[in-house]
Amino acid sequence: MKDLKSLNQLIEILEELPSIGKKSATRLAISLAKDKYKALKLINALENAISSIQECQICGNFSEHEICEICDNPHRDKTLAIVESSKDILTIEESGSYNGYYFVLSHLDDENIQKLKDIIKEKEIKEVIFAFPPSVESEARVMLLEDKLKDMNVDFSQIAQGVPTGVQFENVDINSLAKAIKLRVKLH
Ligand SMILES: [Zn+2]
Numbered sequence: 730m731k732d733l734k735s736l737n738q739l740i741e742i743l744e745e746l747p748s749i750g751k752k753s754a755t756r757l758a759i760s761l762a763k764d765k766y767k768a769l770k771l772i773n774a775l776e777n778a779i780s781s782i783q784e785c786q787i788c789g790n791f792s793e794h795e796i797c798e799i800c801d802n803p804h805r806d807k808t809l810a811i812v813e814s815s816k817d818i819l820t821i822e823e824s825g826s827y828n829g830y831y832f833v834l835s836h837l838d839d840e841n842i843q844k845l846k847d848i849i850k851e852k853e854i855k856e857v858i859f860a861f862p863p864s865v866e867s868e869a870r871v872m873l874l875e876d877k878l879k880d881m882n883v884d885f886s887q888i889a890q891g892v893p894t895g896v897q898f899e900n901v902d903i904n905s906l907a908k909a910i911k912l913r914v915k916l917h
Pocket of ligand 1: 788797
């Protein structure tokens with residue numbers, strides 16, 4: 730319908746969000762169009778989030794400050810979990826099974842390797858835990874990282890295989906992820 734152009738635009742934008750299909754997008758758009766107060770609250774929350782949430786300069790975690798509260802806490806364990814994305818940090822923190830530091834390795838390049846070395850030195854890290862979902866690519870990445878970090882005088886470990894292959898962390902139940910971290914295996 731032509732005179733519903735703006736509603737259709739809203740549906741299209743909502744549909745671009747992760748895990749929102751056409752049906753949910755339509756339902757959300759109609760609900761927002763009906764309830765203007767809720768819609769304005771959403772706009773306000775979005776604006777706040779966009780202007781205040783940034784990436785921690787040290788680890789890449791979501792943060793409202795230049796340095797996130799985890800990096801800023803000197804009392805955490807001297808372990809460093811390398812994860813694929815900052816949403817994995819949220820999942821692991823929620824599991825309550827881990828009390829070390831994190832590093833978000835979105836892609837493997839010299840800049841990230843240097844950042845990793847810096848955080849290992851600065852936080853006096855003793856153990857580096859590869860917390861990637863198991864896959865062939867993860868295996869290759871772990872080997873490469875071990876090689877790049879071999880002079881850092883740290884132990885390497887990998888989360889246990891409690892996490893099903895090819896499954897995103899957010900879809901893994903918290904208990905099995907907690908277990909995978911607790912039962913992590915030492916490499917070599
Ligand atoms: Zn941080």
